[in-house]
Amino acid sequence: MSLLEIQDLQVTYRGTQGDVPAVRGVDLVVEAGQTLGIAGESGCGKSTLATAVLRLLPRSATVTGQIRLEDQDILAMTWGQVRAVRWAKAAIVFQGAMHGLNPVRRVGEQIGEPIRIHENVESREVSSRVNGLLEQVGLPAARARAYPHQLSGGQRQRVMIAMALACRPQLIIADEPTTALDVMVQAQVLKVLKDLINETGVGLIFISHDLSVLAETCDRVAVMYAGRMVETGPSQTIFTDPLHPYSAALAGAFPRIGDPAFRYAPAGLPGDPPFPGDLPSGCTFHPRCARAIDVCQTSDVELVPLGLGRMAACLRVSEGVL
Amino acid sequence: MAIQSQGFGQSTHAEKRSWFRRNRDLSKFVLAKLGGGVLTLLFVVIFNFFLFRMMPGDPVGLYNRGRNQDPVQLAKLRAALNRPIWDQFVTYMRNPFAETIDSTRFSRPVWGLIGDRLWPTVLLVGTAIVLASIIGVWIGIRAGWTPGGRFDRISTGFTLILYSMPEFWLGLVLLIVFAVGAFGIPGLFPTGGMISPGLSGGSLRGVLDTGWHLALPCLTLTLVYLAEYSLIMRASVVDELGQDYLTTARAKGLLDSDVRRRHAVPNALLPTMTLIFMNLGFVVGGAITVETVYSWPGLGLLSYDAIKGPDIPLLQAAFLLFSFAVIIANVTADLLYAYLDPRVRP
């Protein structure tokens, strides 16, 4: 039994301006204690995928496919069952670190809240656990009395991480947890996150648009483009030897200082990601792809296993192998 | 290690020091707000003196109009007003609330007159504000939580109509329908006043009778305030809807009603609370139009009568009182906001 199994997940936002298929058939598996990175430009459906796991999408979104968390079918649950799973089994560290905390409540109260909801424990025990959680993420226990605005961005993100750990979930989904932070703080928060993953053995889905961060943090990486996975595989190989042209562009978008190869091959990707409401035909990446040929405009592509646990959805790549 | 902490965290030495510093900042903040209030009061007191001395007309002539006043009184009044203006100013500033000149309309000391009318106004406007804030906030929360829903469409339509209706007009309509009787409805409520003649406010019957007189004017004012409170509360709740911290709260497994109650409402309540507290300043001012429509013997009706005169000594006293009430309510609202919102707190 895998910790999380997603099969053919499709999420479409229905709106007055037409439908927006934000996630178009995603399969993924996270084993207990494993870390999976999801990479992709902004707008490719990463957050939609993350929020779908706990059924937190707005009412305008229709979801089909299957999401199994510890073998329980999330999409078939009643709302009461969903609420019981939320945070107790899987917690989310949201993208908006700045606004993810309630500005008028003390952070200790907010970290303790899920414990109080899901477990029947005394308030003394709750506060001592909150203190422990804060220390785990490297904050003094006394910060429990602080309000969010009294903390720095990095401290707030640590509070979010502490909060995610509150009910000792099996799975944590971190949606761009470090994106809004400056580089130094980003490194600190990443270290906190990595240490906790190692200590607690919790499963992690780490979402980021920065492939280098994922390569450092995760066991496996999935690269997402326009609502689909275009490449999956062990994180280091995707970063150093990407198969899909899009992964290659992502890997090159964050040059490693001191590596001459990156200096001579600037891999800026032309254009913007397509709007999901108006997708190109064939391979959705073809208008931006330097290696695109005529068939790419018409022929649909699927993930093809390419050995060594790697898969890619690119005709040029699979044709070279076949 | 045994867990010895009760509550969150233990104060280290540094934490204690910062606690003292915070408290010093807090007293500074409170003093600054109070100081600002006192300065405004002082300005109002001074302004109030000159405003009524710049008005045209002869107060003594008004005093004597149509009536035969006691010549001794008249002479006293004339003497008081003929003193040099700076002399008058010094006397006034010594005690702005002193009884110097009687009301020209009622021939009574002005503060005594105001004192008699204070209680009916506080009863009427106070009741209306309390009712309106409870009901209005409740409506605003429900409507704002599911904007565009059925409750929202009905309640917002209703409150918008109320909000755009002049309050005296609403008062007149209610008066005609429920007090005079119309459309087959018999007159259920009295058309004016606060208590039936012959009853005393001390007896049980008197109290019930006052409640009966209170019903319509209080309903009018409640509807007027309620419309404003619920529209503002609704807008504040709608503003919070998309906020990330609400998604966090939902992700934690909270019931929708708890997400609303524990997270959205405390944030959305801030602007409405400020408005309600600022309106408390007008409790004393009374509701001039509604009190006039229902001949409710409060400060609003008194002001209306004083303006008709014009009864300058009475107006001067009433202005002073209203300004004080509004300024004090404003300062309270400022302090309350800081108490409720940690971001404003020093």
Ligand SMILES: Nc1ncnc2c1ncn2[C@@H]1O[C@H](COP(=O)(O)OP(=O)(O)O)[C@@H](O)[C@H]1O
């Ligand atoms: N509530 C929504 N209603 C309609 N469209 C949405 C909504 N949320 C996201 N989208 C659209 O879905 C697509 C994917 O968004 P998102 O999952 O946030 O991407 P990412 O997290 O990768 O930046 C975007 O094109 C976005 O405009």
Ligand SMILES: [Mg+2]
């Ligand atoms: Mg996102």
